[in-house]
Amino acid sequence: MEESLLIARAQRGDQSGFAQLVEMYQTPVYNLAYRMLSNVNDAEDAAQETFLRAFAQLKTFRVDQKFATWLLSICAHHCIDRLRRRKFFWLSLEDKVLEEALASDAPEPDDVALRAENAHEIAQSLERLAPAYRLVVVLKYWHDQSVEEIARTTGDSVSAVKVKLHRARKMLAREMTTQSKAEGGRMKDEKATLSFIPHPSSFEREVTHAR
Template sequence: MPGRVILSQDGNVSNPEQEQAWLNQALAGNQQAFGRLVEVYQAPVFNLAYRMLGNPGEAEEAAQDAFLKALTRLQTYDRSHKFSTWLLSITSHQCIDRLRRRRFTWLSIEDNPALEWLASSSGRPDESALRREAGDEVRAQLDRLEPTYRLPLILRYWHDLSYAEIAGVMGITEAAVKSRLHRARLQMAEHLTKRPASAVTTAPRQSGVVQVL
């Protein structure tokens, strides 16, 4: 029976030997092994796509496209780098391509369906409303950022990637990552200070399992 692999928030796996075994099998043409990798990484891939695109349905499509591209390009994966970094890089490019096809016309928060934001089930109704309002505000401010600034911000604060890992995902230098993060934070702060302060919440839960095989 295969060992269990759990992905931590910083993108590290609990059982790297099992992950490498699945990679070896997938490289040999075993699609079931690749399916195991999909199970491990579907949540961070979907979350990145959602944060970039702002629409759960489109994010799920982008996640599926990213896994399909990863499957077809698996032979090009450089194993000197983390698999998660390579996979998130593919995902980010899928999202940016979709944003370009939109001609950079961002979806406003009003255009999105009601989303389930993380809130304590024991909280009072007014507290839940405040959490939803806070999440909506952060979502709206992310939508206003250009992809080149939105992506490093998401990778840093929602995926806890290091500067080096973000540089690997985006194909830029660490200095460029820090510069873009600085500008993104300034833009976010400028917009957020125009409204009452609100707490940052997490992304909505994934609606279903991403299936690509």
């Protein structure tokens, strides 16, 4: 059945229609939660809470929105709240920093690849990023969202998303370079971004249908 029909059914209170939406989106929601929280149990709880909140807020969903973006936005904000309770804090970019980054003539390192032996190494580096930067990276490279979609998911401006992605790439490049050097690798400094990241299929889990 088409997604739009399932959404319409769910908005009328049809739980079976919503259960099918859960079936469709449980893996991407779980993967986002896991990448943000780095803990299986927390990710499962967050995914469950995401679907419960989505069901409760379905009447606010508009037909001109993309359901996946709307759903991942709920998940993202819930994960940020959980991280804040863990004593992490959302890092906001000051206007001056934003303007300087946008005005910079330095090229974006989109054309160089982050080469890691496995997804676990990447995950370790990702965990060291502040939540705001971790979120845009996960949405971009694990969920294939465009900059515009990320902006809608996070509530940031398109310019802020671009800055966060740029800074996150550089932070990950430094982190992966440090790891490589520590392990006797030969990764060249500042020659790493996220143009290649294996999908973390080993981390995929199913979440219980929202009731």
